[in-house]
Amino acid sequence: MNWLWxxxxxxxxxxxxxxxxxxxxxxxxxxxxxxxxxxxxxxxxPPDYQQKDAYRIIxxxxxxxxxxxxxxxxxxVSSAIGLIWRxxxxxxxxxxxxxxGTVFTVLALATGSIWGRPMWGAWWxxxxxxxxxxxxxxxxLGYMALRASFDDIGRADRACAVLAIVGVVNVPxxxxxxxxxxxxxxxxxxxxxxxxxxxxxxxxxxxxxxxxFALYFAAILCDGVCAEILRRERNAQWLTKLxxxxxxxxxxx
Amino acid sequence: MGEYGLYVWSSYxxxxxxxxxxxxxxxxxxxxxxxxxxxxxxxxxxVIAQEHRT
Numbered sequence: 001m002n003w004l005w006x007x008x009x010x011x012x013x014x015x016x017x018x019x020x021x022x023x024x025x026x027x028x029x030x031x032x033x034x035x036x037x038x039x040x041x042x043x044x045x046p047p048d049y050q051q052k053d054a055y056r057i058i059x060x061x062x063x064x065x066x067x068x069x070x071x072x073x074x075x076x077v078s079s080a081i082g083l084i085w086r087x088x089x090x091x092x093x094x095x096x097x098x099x100x101g102t103v104f105t106v107l108a109l110a111t112g113s114i115w116g117r118p119m120w121g122a123w124w125x126x127x128x129x130x131x132x133x134x135x136x137x138x139x140x141l142g143y144m145a146l147r148a149s150f151d152d153i154g155r156a157d158r159a160c161a162v163l164a165i166v167g168v169v170n171v172p173x174x175x176x177x178x179x180x181x182x183x184x185x186x187x188x189x190x191x192x193x194x195x196x197x198x199x200x201x202x203x204x205x206x207x208x209x210x211x212x213f214a215l216y217f218a219a220i221l222c223d224g225v226c227a228e229i230l231r232r233e234r235n236a237q238w239l240t241k242l243x244x245x246x247x248x249x250x251x252x253x
Numbered sequence: 254m255g256e257y258g259l260y261v262w263s264s265y266x267x268x269x270x271x272x273x274x275x276x277x278x279x280x281x282x283x284x285x286x287x288x289x290x291x292x293x294x295x296x297x298x299x300v301i302a303q304e305h306r307t
Contacts, residue, residue: 034272038265054257060268100275107271111264118260216272223279230286239290 010087012229013238019222026222030215037209045202057115058198059205063213065108068136069171071101071217075143076168079161089225091157092232094164095147096224100217102140109133128177129185132170139167153232 008014041059048055075094082090112130113123124130143160150156178185198206233239254261 042265052257053254054260056261057264060264064268099278103271103275107268110267114260114264118257220275220279223283227279227282227286230290234293240294
């Protein structure tokens with residue numbers, strides 16, 4: 001298999017051009033899919049026999065929680081690539097992921113808390129799933145704080161990479177917490193191998209919202225990576241050839 | 254939605270706010286870095302032009 005396309009992504013000007021080109025193709029399908037999934041989740045699918053309409057929070061809670069785990073995993077893999085192959089762009093990807101990952105984690109905790117109030121009678125419980133998700137939030141915040149504390153980008157990259165790689169052990173703990181311990185939180189909703197614990201009529205909007213969130217994150221990542229590349233390539237000659245810089249106007253961006 | 258309407262709509266509202274915020278924030282970061290790059294390159298071009306004159 002020809003891996004040239006992958007190695008070319010290590011080149012900042014190439015990666016920049018690819019990110020700018022892909023962004024609209026990721027963003028608009030994400031927004032359309034999100035709109036459809038929200039409409040279906042709120043108005044089309046029937047209410048749950050036990051939780052009635054309260055369960056509709058699942059269509060934002062599960063995708064945000066899933067994204068919080070996926071994004072941290074991406075950060076850890078990018079950091080490992082950056083450390084092993086000394087690819088600066090891999091560190092740029094990890095840095096660009098952090099803010100979105102934090103927001104998805106906060107959203108998962110907040111929507112989970114709002115859902116827990118009518119169902120469990122409490123806004124919060126020191127349940128294994130909730131506690132490990134809270135630890136994930138601290139890891140994201142710690143990553144961003146650590147990055148901000150260094151003046152030198154190279155040292156920041158290495159320190160944050162170690163944190164991301166060590167912290168990734170929390171991801172399987174969050175996922176399997178409902179299996180390993182007695183948990184107030186319900187078990188895994190979707191299952192790739194075997195029967196999902198959700199009615200088939202509810203699966204389609206849930207998967208659609210998850211895909212929408214993933215596409216939206218990918219679109220945001222394009223902007224984040226471009227910002228990181230511009231920050232790191234301050235004195236690079238190729239910047240003079242960028243259209244908005246040649247024209248002296250951000251309207252061309 | 255009955256008695257659960259407040260919980261459901263506040264969750265969706267929070268999700269919408271969060272998604273808009275990260276989208277706008279990422280876009281603004283990129284535009285800010287682009288502006289900085291523009292200014293640096295224009296300043297460097299002016300310095301080179303002045304050196305040529307002298």
